Amino acid sequence: MLECIVVFLGVLLDQLSKLWVVDAMYQSSMAVWPGVFGFTYVENTGAAFGVLGKSTLVLTVVSALAMVVLCFVLVKFRKELSKFGRVGLALIIAGGLGNLIDRVFLGYVVDFINLEFMHFAVFNVADICATVGTICLLIAIIFGERKKGKGELSADGERDGQISGAADQGGEAAGAAGKAEDTHSEAPEPPAAQADAAGSQAGEDGAADRGHGA
Known part of the structure; x- marks a missing residue:
């Protein structure tokens, strides 16, 4: 829903x-901030920022195919993308659609934003959307991969800790079992065994006395 908006x-x-530009300043210019930027009406038959001039038909077909692919990616991988990434992709689509509408219905793209403080191509709002969207998408991908990598390292460390803890618990259990066996082997003999031993000793002493009397 956010992407559609x-x-x-x-x-x-x-x-x-x-x-507004076509109605207010057709084929003319307007100074907004002298020496910094202003509005200059330009009919661009090329791509964004005047690239590939006089290629309207080719760019129209390519732009249409690109919009189909981008929309498919946005729908197909929506759950994998972060909100920041989805907004960036939506801005790219908005910029592409804005210029595509001009190419289909006018045969050219209307540009009007002119940066007077530097030598740069005249552009429009659609170009701004596409540029900002590309930057947002790249940031989302880069930082998303870093976050994913940290999550994997954390999960590995947690698994190693669990394995080490299990090994320690197993060692403690083995030690406790060994102590129990030692205690059992050193335990005193039961009373019945002691009585049998005493009777055997008394019989041996009696036999010795009779031998001396004889």
Whole structure:
């Protein structure tokens, strides 16, 4: 549900901003912060940030296929991705859909954000969504793998601790059994055995006396 909201809001903001630019400053420029950035109407027939100019048909087909693949990945691996990763993927989809709508219905993409403090291509809200989404997805993947690795090490350590503890308990049990056997072997003989031993000794003493009398 969250991903659908992100995609919807991203596409809506991109399309509304382009409609405003076309209506307010068609083929013109507007200074917002002189020397820093402003708005310049540009009809881009290439990819994001003006890459691969005049390749609208090819980019339209590629973008459509990419959106299908990304949507499939988002649905298929939703449980494996963190919330941050899902939002990043949704932003990429929103950016792709925003520019895809322009290519299908206009034959070009409307760009208007111009960074005047540096030499950079004019771009739009869809490009921002795709860029931010890519960064979010990479961060989620990198830190997700690190967290997973730490979890595996922790689980291994816990298993080693359990094995060591079981071995210690087994050693203590073996020691206790050995002590019990030693105690049993050193225990005094029962009274019946003592009486039999005393009777045998008395018989031997009587036989000795009779021998001396003879």
